[in-house]
Amino acid sequence: MDPADTFAASRTRMEEMLARLSDPLMMACTQEVLEDYVTVAGRELMRQIMQDQLDARATAEERRREVTGADGVMRTRAERGHVRLLATTVGRVEVSRIAYRSPASKVGNLHVADAELALPAQLYSRPLQRAVVHEAASGSLRQAAGAVQRATGQMIGTRQLMEICVRAAADINAFYVAPPDAAALRAAAGELLVLSCDATGVNMIPAGLREATRAAAEAQAQAGPQPPSAQLADRERGGRRRMATVTAVYDAAPVVRTAADILPRTAAERETRRREAPRARQREVHASLQLTTAEMIAAMFDQAERRDPEQRRRWIVLVDGNNHQLERIRDEAGRRGIHVDVVIDFVHVLEYLWKAAEDLHPTLPARQTHVADMARTILEGHASRVVADLNAHARARGLQEDSRSAQLPRLQRAIAYLKAKQPCLGYDLALALGWPIATGVIEGCCRYLIKDRLDVTGARWSLTGAEAVLLLRAMIDNGDFDAYWEYHGRLEYERQHTARYQQDFVVAA
Known part of the structure; x- marks a missing residue:
């Protein structure tokens, strides 16, 4: 593909957006209507830019002669066009990459591009997970779902929100083992x-x-x-x-x-x-x-x-x-x-x-x-x-x-x-x-x-969910979120990518 055409779809969408902003109806609209349109259309433009960039990477991905997994099995076959979805803060995109396969049956495929891009194992990108953690740790899951949808346009169910929180809290206890600096x-x-x-x-x-x-x-x-009581709320x-x-x-x-x-x-x-x-x-x-x-x-x-x-x-x-x-x-x-x-x-x-x-x-x-x-x-x-x-x-x-x-x-x-x-x-x-x-x-x-989060009216918790939210709230209150998120990201990369290969890969900058 000609490098000049890499972002052709993004330029087309940008021109459509500018044309819409210039038409008589938009020129006569209120500022509120203008801002709402720019927010939604701008998010879609950013999604398209990300999609074009990922497509360009997929086209330029070089085929490796072989890839050896941690199981010791050598994958010598390569197939382009294996696609996975990724939900991001600007919308859902498709990541196309080469799948390395083995002739042996019951041997899973490996995707080197996933390791080079440090993609998460689950659907949701790390920036989107970060937004979910902040919202779910500070308010109810329904409120968190609404806040995430307003900020990113992504609809995430409450069960998925809790799964993200549980996974995000997995390394908190290990994070606090290190002694303070001198x-x-x-x-x-x-x-x-x-x-x-x-x-x-x-x-x-x-x-x-x-x-x-x-x-x-x-x-x-x-x-x-129990017998009727004026203090039923306490008795129950x-x-x-x-x-x-x-x-x-x-x-x-x-x-x-x-x-x-x-x-x-x-x-x-x-x-x-x-x-x-x-x-x-x-x-x-x-x-x-x-x-x-x-x-x-x-x-x-x-x-x-x-x-x-x-x-x-x-x-x-x-x-x-x-x-x-x-x-x-x-x-x-x-x-x-x-x-x-x-x-x-x-x-x-x-x-x-x-x-x-x-x-x-x-x-x-x-x-x-x-x-x-x-x-x-x-x-x-x-x-x-x-x-x-x-x-x-x-x-x-x-x-x-x-x-x-x-x-x-x-x-x-x-x-x-x-x-x-x-x-x-x-x-x-x-x-x-x-x-x-x-x-x-x-x-x-x-x-x-x-009290401010787990003891809200009507809430009843599973042990796993309550523990995750409690750990995240404590870590955020300590002011350690940014340092922990980087630490957690490194461990997630080791679990999801490094542990699956015998080779080492350089994470994309």
Whole structure:
């Protein structure tokens, strides 16, 4: 073919587009009509340009004498004109290439041009997959399908969208194994290394539940339907949720504070309070529905050790007080011989103090005063004094030790919580050393990663789909998408092309 004719179809389409723009109807149209036409026609023009370029490559493809696959079978026969479809961000195109075949039966064809162009194994091009991942990770699949169609003109079903996401998330865990560079390690020297974890539930289809949850749901179903309730929305979640564990590791410069900076009592303290707090830097968050809490906490410690391999920094663990998480954290730290300082989230302590005050005081002003006094006392390092005062309040009401739980349940829960967590309530020392005392970072991660996407009304997830979306959201939130997409592309090329040949091919620039 004459090189001058390579893009003849594209030039023809361009001339048709320009002629249409010049006709009287288009010259009199509104700007909205003009823009809509240019968008659609321009996309078709770009598709034609891509098709012409691919056709020119197919014509110029040189026949190889032989191609040997990874199976050791030599393909000596070559047939031109083998075509495959490729859905791109500008439309669907056909890629024609030489198929190398073997006389032996049951030996698959090889297409060297696919490797040279780094074509994906599936229908959808990598730029289109990238657009799908961003849309599906940020909104529902139906919304993602609509957004992709508006942006690219491509109609993709929700099942195909999820398949793209699952495949795109396949290498995320491996991507995060690499340690940070030396410059990042030096920049964080002297800062606190903060670890935090939390968990929240996701509505699943029955096949996605853990075995114990599924068995409980089946037993409940056999017991008969639930009675009518004004809180049906909460009741119907029983036996439908699987816990997702979220972890975060970040650096934070110490900021020395006092109890008066957190809860000032007087106008003078409010005037002079220090409002600055330790700020998270270089935050890295991970989440999983498939992995257990123990596995996620082990991965969190792995991540922290990559940041501080010689364990020269102060390790702070911030949690909300979940006993299972605390046990796994202490077990993991003991197994590795690492000293960690565990701090219970102060906001959770406040919640228990409010519950106790609701049992003790009938009016809101009295509760506010009591909670403020108790919270300030705990911040000053006297949690045992608050526990003693709460016990004294219970005794003053003439309640016996064994009956308090039934008559003042919230008070009893607060007392039990403070007693159990007292070793981790040393806020006076934490503030003096500049440590953070609240789990706002991990709470925000749970809300963004899970509540804003996986916990939308009416959603019920398969385990594979939910895990993929969760991994993608965490990776995007970490700001690692571009680096990961390049890494994932290299691994996909090795799996789909390099592994199929004994030869090495140069990827087209």
